[in-house]
Amino acid sequence: MSATGTSDPLGEIFRRLIGNTGPISLMHYMGEANARYYASRDPLGAAGDFVTAPEISQMFGELIGLWLADMWINAGREEPVHYVEMGPGRGTLARDALRAAKRYGLTPSVHFVEASTALKDVQLASVPQAQWHHDLSTIPPYGPVLVVANEFLDALPVRQLVMTEAGWRERMVVPEGDRFVCIAGSQPMDAAIPEARRAAEVGTIIETCPGAAATIYEIAGRLKDQGGAALFIDYGHEQLRDGSTLQAVRQHLKVDPFIQPGEADLTAHVDFATLAPIAQSRGVRWLGTVPQGRWLRNLGIDARAQTLAQAAPQHGPAIEAAKERLVGEGQMGLLFKVMGLAAPSWPGGAGF
Numbered sequence: 001m002s003a004t005g006t007s008d009p010l011g012e013i014f015r016r017l018i019g020n021t022g023p024i025s026l027m028h029y030m031g032e033a034n035a036r037y038y039a040s041r042d043p044l045g046a047a048g049d050f051v052t053a054p055e056i057s058q059m060f061g062e063l064i065g066l067w068l069a070d071m072w073i074n075a076g077r078e079e080p081v082h083y084v085e086m087g088p089g090r091g092t093l094a095r096d097a098l099r100a101a102k103r104y105g106l107t108p109s110v111h112f113v114e115a116s117t118a119l120k121d122v123q124l125a126s127v128p129q130a131q132w133h134h135d136l137s138t139i140p141p142y143g144p145v146l147v148v149a150n151e152f153l154d155a156l157p158v159r160q161l162v163m164t165e166a167g168w169r170e171r172m173v174v175p176e177g178d179r180f181v182c183i184a185g186s187q188p189m190d191a192a193i194p195e196a197r198r199a200a201e202v203g204t205i206i207e208t209c210p211g212a213a214a215t216i217y218e219i220a221g222r223l224k225d226q227g228g229a230a231l232f233i234d235y236g237h238e239q240l241r242d243g244s245t246l247q248a249v250r251q252h253l254k255v256d257p258f259i260q261p262g263e264a265d266l267t268a269h270v271d272f273a274t275l276a277p278i279a280q281s282r283g284v285r286w287l288g289t290v291p292q293g294r295w296l297r298n299l300g301i302d303a304r305a306q307t308l309a310q311a312a313p314q315h316g317p318a319i320e321a322a323k324e325r326l327v328g329e330g331q332m333g334l335l336f337k338v339m340g341l342a343a344p345s346w347p348g349g350a351g352f
């Protein structure tokens with residue numbers, strides 16, 4: 001059942017559903033909460049709930065556009081070529097990237113994979129030539145694809161398994177007073193845990209994101225068949241680890257994910273360690289997964305900031321501050337990672 005598209009608070013719908021049919025999985029809870037959250041608003045920016053890298057500075061999208069142009073030129077300038085962005089938010093990254101790429105002769109057709117009607121309206125104003133898709137299946141099947149996803153994978157629902165006295169169980173959600181809580185499900189889930197991780201202390205949580213794995217699998221298939229390259233940028237970890245990373249953000253503050261579902265942005269850390277081998281299993285080249293700060297510096301963000309500041313000296317301090325937010329180690333520079341993928345016949349990418 002889909003709980004979106006109705007006007008009852010999502011929490012009420014969950015209560016009725018759980019009352020009728022029993023506990024729902026955490027993955028169901030997160031998926032419905034985010035579908036409701038994104039469908040009804042533009043959450044980005046100072047007046048919204050959170051700020052993303054492309055909204056901090058045009059330098060972010062520009063350097064991505066240059067990276068894509070460099071890859072495409074080195075691979076032989078094949079046409080037609082498609083720019084594909086997943087979860088493009090306000091369209092800011094695409095607008096900046098496409099402007100920068102155009103200076104190098106790259107003018108791809110533009111495809112946005114977006115679920116939110118509210119955000120589609122904003123994207124139409126920034127990138128009027130875009131074509132919209134519900135998923136990747138309708139992206140043209142010929143010509144290289146240049147794929148970008150910034151803070152997209154972190155919004156996809158995660159599944160959590162918890163070790164109990166009776167073995168591994170899925171984490172399920174039930175109401176408790178005016179909030180929701182997690183309990184262990186009744187179905188044995190031991191078979192879903194890789195053998196090497198099966199022995200664990202009671203209380204250990206393993207989090208997976210089937211949607212992220214499926215996205216990477218599908219994009220890697222496109223890269224293999226059509227040529228192209230992809231960048232996934234998100235906060236996450238490169239080492240396998242335990243524990244829940246589910247969090248909720250509202251008006252720039254962390255809030256409880258189990259209060260008022262659908263009213264805050266729910267995210268989880270992206271498990272890059274698991275995603276790279278999935279791409280490789282399809283014969284695609286993994287270029288690396290590196291901290292965002294290092295990647296942007298390797299691509300020349302310092303020189304770009306200087307050029308912008310020289311052109312508009314009155315904005316110098318603001319440009320420097322924005323750059324620091326993107327690359328600073330205590331800011332986005334270390335927590336955020338950039339994972340690069342390329343078709344087997346495409347060149348290695350700058351910055352990795």
Ligand code: SAH
Binds near residue numbers: 038155
């Ligand atoms: N990339 C943008 C926006 C990040 S917010 C930026 O960096 O500013 C997450 C984006 O993913 C939003 O555009 C949201 O509507 C979209 N999104 C979330 N879940 C989705 C899903 N399941 N399918 C398609 N788009 C989704």
